[in-house]
Amino acid sequence: MATTGSLTGALVRLQLKLSWRYTMSSVAMKVGSLIMALMLLGSVIPLMWGMFAMRGTSIATRGEVLTSGFALLTLLWPIMVTMMTGSNDMLDAGRFALYPVRMGRLMPGLVCSAAMGLGGVMMLFLGIGYVASWSTSPGTLVAAVIGWIVGFATCLASSRALAALLADVLRRRKARDLTIVVFFLVIMGFSIGTQLVSRSLAAGSITTNPDEFFAGLSKTASIIAWTPFGWSWGLPWALASGQGFKALLWLVLAIAWLVLMAWVWAHQFGKRLTSQLDAGGEAEKITKANPLDALLPATPAGAIAKRGLRYFRRDPRRLISVIAILMVPFLMAISMSMGLNDAPPDQRILMMQVLTFSPALAGWMVAIYVGWDISYDGSALATQIVTGVTGRDDRWGRVLAALILYAPITVVLIIGFTIYTRQWQVLPSVVGVSAALTLIGMGIGSWIGSIWQIPQPPAGSSLVGRNGTGGAAGFGASMIGMFLPVIMTLPVVALAALALLVNPLFGWLALVAGFGLGALVLWWGVRSGGRRLDRTWPEVLAKVTWKG
């Protein structure tokens, strides 16, 4: 029988070996990991240096900055870890269910393995900085070491507790799908939020005065220190401020919180060790007919379009792309309208007119999506190939599905944006440019999608990351797919510019040219992409099959 110690060692070695193998699995992974490690080092080293430098600052400044900073890290830690590992969790209790080990013997090893990895290394360096910052007196030094140990342990325990709680939920496909979409929305929210905040800072609508800033921080920090994420990190602050009772209370609360997190993890883990399999609840029934089916012809292309429409909603990867595409015009509009207030009046009208063109961007994104759609099929594409569907029907079916979903949305967006900007005179140009970008993009996408495919992990296999990358070929293809439609739309854009600057009548020319040119390129793309597919179905199937 192995002892607890050797079991711990075995688990840590296993974790390191798997991480190493995963990191070294491909050139893209090696490069990606190197970049990530450099970025982490690049952020950690200045932070460490900053914390060393903070030794000379007042107790209040150190307390406020360090407590709120580390509390935020403690809050984000479990979320980040869960997103990175997803359902591919090596430390998942289910993996140990078949072995004759009790939980008590597994836990030390699992804690150690959880501390391995980039996050653990980062926390070690940051912890050194934190302790150094408080090393101005023996009392605060000891308090900082205790605070760091308890805080780090809380990070580990809470990330395991969250993963264990989610694991129960994530065994159901429906919940897994939903989680992927929600996580994506959270990330989008974060990135839009930071953009808004930084722009507001630049525009002066949020204070940049250091005194006001620190006053605000001081208020926030004193609240944060009283949350479960701040208790342990506030220890040296309370002690240095001469509040021994507060420090003791925080220590007790921090340890209690750690014990609670560890208990939740252990409890869930123990439950999963003995009840691994379940049916995952009642499967959902879909009885309603899709009303959009009536719009589609009873041809092979129509069948592929019907499937595509269903997949937009039922495949989380495609649902995410739908949401992302719909957000693009709004992101563009938000960043443009922020600059509006400062602009002189004559420029404002021009900017409003340009803003009216934002919906065309959605069309551009849709087109890029059409190009990659076949990659998301994975090996299921085989069931389509054996039916003998022609490449042309395949291309046309995918274009139809995207058109039926996005064309009405684009129309609504165009009308909405024009109502907002009240620039009705540019409407013909907007419609023309949008049509050109969408249709040309779909044509180019249909053609490129027949040449290059990149295997994608199947729907619901992991929350983030592990996306297929096609190396140099994939990069080249996505560049062509992105920019060739823009270049080919330039004549229509030129007409739209003439309408803005010379005579609005050019707008009507842009409208006609947009649809005409777009239809021509779409027809060409579907035809040549289809022919290529007919010649290369087996090779395409091999390329879209995910070997993960």
Added chain:
Amino acid sequence: MEFMTSDPLDPSPVPDGEPSRRARQVDFNATPAMLLSHLVKTFGAKVAVNDLSLAVPPGCLFGLVGPNGAGKTTTLSMVTGLLRPDQGVISVLGRDVWADPASAKALMGVLPDGIRLFDRLTGREMLMLTAQMRGVPAAVAAPRADALLEALTLTADATTLVADYSAGMTKKIGLACALIHNPSLVILDEPFESVDPVSGEAIRSILHDFVDRGGTVVMSSHVMELVETLCDAVAVIAEGRILALGGIEQVKNGEPLQQRFLELVGVRDVSLGSLSWLGQS
């Protein structure tokens, strides 16, 4: 009982101790339903299919048997247009699969193994959309879909996403998709894997009826008992080559198929000496 009814016109008495169904007489001189000539496929240094030639007569249930890695799936993938052969010619009912894929594929119904399905569709949607891709009018496809779902005991799950199906149910819906357009030749890769005995019996009777009405079935399997009781003719392959080919009785040569198979493949004598600790307390 199923075996008796599936071949009611056969007047010959069933000998004792034999499987209760007599294999159909197979005419290897008839124009083949599936013809492979000098097929070669290599993956790097590994030769998966090695100069394989095979003619499957029409109107029979043909079994392709072999150990793991023998080249069964590779061969069937080349027949169904999913994998391009390095050399050789494949024709299906007179149509060259790689020169004229459209007309060859129209005659075939295919159940591939080891691939994902478009599993975010419900069982019924998958059947109806397969029919539409095959050019079967909806008015014809709808009653066929209902009948297939009923025969394969999937009616209650027709509106459930295939992603939520069990492995056996997924196999069955794949089989239904292979039959919905009423093909002349059905290619099935491991059709009985993870299928429960009741559904297995249903699949057997569906396949027998199909062959009795003139269709041809080519199926792969590594379960010898199954092939022995189900198939009329068989090819034993190993390392990408054919070791034996013929009517089932002819290949068996008076022995159980399992025994004959082990002889043909050349079974390694498993000495259990080093495993003597197993089961000792």
